[in-house]
Amino acid sequence: MVSCFQVLTEREEKNSVAIASNESLSGWGKTFTDPRLCSAIVDRLTYGGNIIETGTQSYRLAHTKNQLQA
Known part of the structure; x- marks a missing residue:
């Protein structure tokens, strides 16, 4: 089984x-x-990369809650 670390290292x-x-x-x-x-792992992902933070609210969770309330 290939580990996450191996995949990141190879790519x-x-x-x-x-x-x-x-x-x-x-x-x-x-x-x-x-x-x-x-x-x-964090080092390999962040080196020369872009981190995009979209916030802490889950769209899917909010959508599900709205559907349950309707």
């Missing part, structure tokens, strides 16, 4: 990578529990 400076997450980068330690691995 580094060759191809684009897009990742969407509801968690801020500072909270990724919850998912990648090894601090060194987490740091390496």
